[in-house]
Structure formats: C-alpha cells, structure tokens
Amino acid sequence: MIGEISVAGPGAGPYGVTTGPDGALWFTLNQAGAIGRIDLGGAVTVHELPTAGAGPVGIAAGTDGALWFVEIAAGQVGRITPDGAIREFPLPDRGARPHAIVADPAGGCWFTEWAANRIGHVGPHGVFRHYDLPTPASEPHGIAVALDGTVCAVLETGGVARLVP
Incomplete structure (x- = not known):
C-alpha cells in the first residue's frame, strides 16, 4: 500500500528528505522556504526559515543530534534541532548555490557548491572550508562520505570528484 501525506499545500516544493535523530522524517520545502517534519503517526510540522526565499534543497542528519540543510537561493547552510531551533550560516560566496549536503562523521557537514565549482565543509560552529574542483x-x-572519510561528489560533467580531507 502506498499513501501520500500533504506537507504544505500546492507549490511547496518538497525536495530533500532524511531520517532525523528523533526517528521522524525531515524534509526541505524549497518553494515554501521551510523545513518539515513528519512523525511516525503522520503528523506534519513545518518550520519556516528566517531568510525569505532561501530555497532549501539538500538535508542530512548530522552527528551532533541536529539536521543540516543547504539553501540554494540564499547561499547558506542551515542547522535545525529536533525542537525546531534554526541557525543559518551564510557562505562567504553567497552565489555558490549549495545543493547537496551530507554529515561528516567527525562533526559538521560536507556540501556541494554547484555554481562555484567547489566542495565545502562547515564545522559545528559555522566555520567554513572550501575546496576548488580541478575541472572548470x-x-x-x-555528495557522500566513504567509510574511510573520502568525500565524493558526482559532477554534471559525468565524473566523480574525490577529496581526501
């Protein structure tokens, strides 16, 4: 049996989804500028982001008990706790268009900077590092992190970038 749950009305633009540390499903609402949560009973909670028009896309459960997400339109990385507290971290290059995000087992998260041709890392306190890709x-x-800590990102040019931090 397959069912559907309405999450925020037509045009909300659900995009990324992950399981949170609380066992609920957490997802981004790109067009609505929000992060949503569906509990095991199907109840939906929507948390509006502080930045209007942020365009959240990727989301990942972090190793710090929170969820991390990227805001493609605002050029930011965000963090939301299971109780709904949101913190946003503006990228140094707001036009980088962050797209996908994955938890770093050592803390923080790795993310792609689609328009800037980079892979980025944000630590738990919002400190950024950036790695330029060799192919323009x-x-x-x-993006994914392998068991050995290698960061891999798939590229629209048909390759996979490997970064050994």
Whole structure:
C-alpha cells in the first residue's frame, strides 16, 4: 500500500528528505522556504526559515543530534534541532548555490557548491572550508562520505570528484 501525506499545500516544493535523530522524517520545502517534519503517526510540522526565499534543497542528519540543510537561493547552510531551533550560516560566496549536503562523521557537514565549482565543509560552529574542483564548470551535485572519510561528489560533467580531507 502506498499513501501520500500533504506537507504544505500546492507549490511547496518538497525536495530533500532524511531520517532525523528523533526517528521522524525531515524534509526541505524549497518553494515554501521551510523545513518539515513528519512523525511516525503522520503528523506534519513545518518550520519556516528566517531568510525569505532561501530555497532549501539538500538535508542530512548530522552527528551532533541536529539536521543540516543547504539553501540554494540564499547561499547558506542551515542547522535545525529536533525542537525546531534554526541557525543559518551564510557562505562567504553567497552565489555558490549549495545543493547537496551530507554529515561528516567527525562533526559538521560536507556540501556541494554547484555554481562555484567547489566542495565545502562547515564545522559545528559555522566555520567554513572550501575546496576548488580541478575541472572548470563541473557542477557538483550529489555528495557522500566513504567509510574511510573520502568525500565524493558526482559532477554534471559525468565524473566523480574525490577529496581526501
């Protein structure tokens, strides 16, 4: 059986989804500028982001008990706790268009900077590091961390970038 749950009305633009530390499903609402939560009973809670038009896309459960997300339109990385407290961290390059995000087992998160041709890292307190990709205009999208800590990002140019931190 497959069912659907309405999350925030037509045009909300649900995008990324992950399981949170509380066992609920957490998701981004790109067009609504919000982060949503669905508990195991199907109840939906929506948390509006402080930045209007932020355009959240990727979301990941962090190792710090919170969820991390990227705001493609605002050029920010955000963090939300299970109780709904939100903190946003503006990227040094607000036009970088962060797209995907994954938890770093050592703390913080790795994310792609689609328009800036980089992979970025944000620590738990909002300190950024950035790594330029060797191929111009490779447009990194999805990102993962391998068991050995290697960061891999898939590129629209047809390759995979590997970063050994």
